Amino acid sequence: MPGLVNALVIVAVATLVIVRQCRARAIDSDRRWWLMPVVLAAAALREPGMVDAHHRWASVLLLTVELLIGLATGAGWAWTSRVWREPDGVVWSRSSKASVAVWILGVALRAGLFGLGVLLGVHQDSSALLLALAGTLLVRSAILAWRAQSLPSATGPAAAYGDAMPRPAWKERV
Incomplete structure (x- = not known):
């Protein structure tokens, strides 16, 4: 039953995070951005079946690669998100199309890694995926908080659309 609960938690958290990030959101760098990833990691680490006892080294290697994919996905997601400051000083972020591509690539790599584990006969628990999701969210939140700071x-006047555009040269009429 804990595997089913972990799977449901993974789906719920991933759905919540993806849906929330497709809309513009204010970033509060003072809040506890690390809290949800720590709770997810604690939930993953409390499960005893993360490493397969019969294939210990292969299991640890797959877990390590899973964590690296999670960290890379979080970093890619954070760096492809748009971050801006409004004139009132509030910092906002929104995921871009490139962020969606990063998520798709991360899911594809994880599916391939799971398939490799199945071919090797390694039992893979959902807690490894939950731990990688925690790493993804932690890295993403940390990078976004750093980018926001x-x-x-926004002390001066806000830039308007077209401010950076070159102005046409003055033409005299004869």
Whole structure:
């Protein structure tokens, strides 16, 4: 039953996070952005079946690669998200189409890794996926918080659309 509960938690958290990130959201770098990933990691680590006792080294290798894919997905997701500061000083973020591509690539790599584990006969528990999801969210949140803090402050007038466009040269009429 814990495997089913972990699977449901993974689906619920992934759905919630993806749906929330497709809309623009204010980033509050002072809040506890690390709390949900830590709770997910604690839930994953409390399960005893993360490493297959019969294929210990292959299981640890698959788990390590799973974690690396999760960390890379989180970093890619954070760096492809758009981050901006409004004139009132609030920092916002929104995932882009490239962020969706990062998610699809991460899911495809994880599916391939699961398939490799099946071919090797390694038992893979859902807690490994839950731990990788926690790593993904932790890295993404940390990078977004850092990006939000590194944005320039909105003290001057806000840039308007077209401000960076070159202006046409003055033409005289004869």
